[in-house]
Amino acid sequence: MKAIIIDDERLAREELKNLLLDFPNVEIIAECDSAEAAIAAVDNLKPDVVFLDIHLPGKDGFGVLEELDYTPHVIFVTAYDDYALKAFDVNALDYLLKPIQPERLKEAINKVKDAELEPFSDSQKLGLLNLVFVKDGEKCWFVKLADVPLFESEGNYVRVYFDNNKPLILKSLNNLANRLDENVFFRANRKFIINLNWVEKIESWFNGGLMVKLKNGEQIEISRRQASKLKEMKSL
């Protein structure tokens, strides 16, 4: 399990490193003391897990997550039960309080193991088992891509549909499309990317296009060009 430690205090990083000595399966591939360094390291090294201090100089931990192209499993580390953590759905995260208790660290690491996140290599694109970090005002989520039926383009932003939420993330749809596994996430037209696992029904539409009905009730039109691509892919 590849890990990156993100904390601005050297002693805090040392402390965590010492504690992690007891976990031979956790390999520390980088240490970062600032938000900028963290963003670069995570996107380049693609760790399985990051230990992220919420209070960083410059940008806070959430700021780091928002800018990542690739979202690893995150274990938050903070000195005090933070108001910032309340932004999260309780089940969606794990966090450790400083000074870190070894037993709690063990639990957190086991959670990461059980989370069955897709191991990530350079060539691989984001699949159903990968996460996206989504922040909408004060609320935050880690969303498994399998739970996202639909992405919608809104100018420089992309609207992420999941459960009953539709928050925006600061990414372009083209950028996102390049990073998603095209076998699952299909570009229906200029405005939408759909998750093919969520398709309920496909009907023929005008001009050789298709109309897709998703399990969440949304209906999305597939342009003629993309329709032939889909037919080819799925040999319909």
Next chain:
Amino acid sequence: MLNKKKLYWFSQFFGWLIYIIFIGIFNILTGNKLSSELIYSLLSIYLIGLLTSHGFRLIIVKLNWMRFNILRLFPRILLGNLVSGIIVYFLKLVFIEIIILQSFEGIKFIDAFADIMNWTFIFLIWSLLYFLFHFITNYQKEEIKNLKWQAAKNEIELNKLKSQLNPHFIFNSMNSIRALINENPTLAKEAITQLSNVLRNSLLMGKQKLIPFNEEMKLVNDYLGLEKTRFEERLTIIKNINSTTENFLVPPLMIQTLVENGIKHGTSKLPNGGILEINSSMSNDKLMIVIYNCGVYHKNEKSETGFGIVNTVQRLKLLFGNKASFEIKNENGKVKTILIIPKETIL
């Protein structure tokens, strides 16, 4: 306000009603018959009393007699009552003697004097009740104001306690110390001593009203020692303490709070850290503390710090009235905090 008005009219209507009922009963007991003349006379007295006293009240309100103390109020009341008495005498003369009884036989000085004195006395009682009511309600208002002030004071004290023990600081320090135990046991021991001092002083000093400046600086030094351990080379501390300021009395934990804010918004927010500078000097017999930290002060930021600043200002006001001053501003790319404390408290 509406209730007070209602109460006034209620008292007026029933007060005068009771008065004429008594007069009526007295008349009947002394042998007068319950004639229509008697009833008309009583009704006239009722209206005359009601209107004259209400007129008197309008004058009280218009001239704002409520602002006077008793000594200045009393002669005015007496004069007002006498004038009211004279007015009632003449109104009675016109309405009762001339119009109703048609028994006017000229003015007899003795009777006139007795009647005017009688009515002056009645108005005196009226005034007594009126002003007594006002003084009681005002007194209650003052009492409520006092209680509110007390409550505010208690709240400030409580906030002071709350802001003293910053959990982020405590747990971050503990975490640093844990790491130091392996790396540098001597430094770890020192840090534990410093942390104990900070915790002990936070608990004990809070109970005192004022402490010598050098006592406060001992706490600040322990605090800064811990922050230095945590931030290492990212924190640079500069101290210019004038020896004449050492025994000056200051509110406990106030300077510590300001230093802590300086680090929280300076060093800890900057990837490359920054300085924290404390200066103390005497200026016009007052203690002047100037703290510089790196970073930018955002005036309208709603945060715990904003709360800390509000609390500092409130504490200064409670202890020193308007003689202390507190200012925080951006200057030459740094944040400058100026605290001026006078020798005397107002408590």
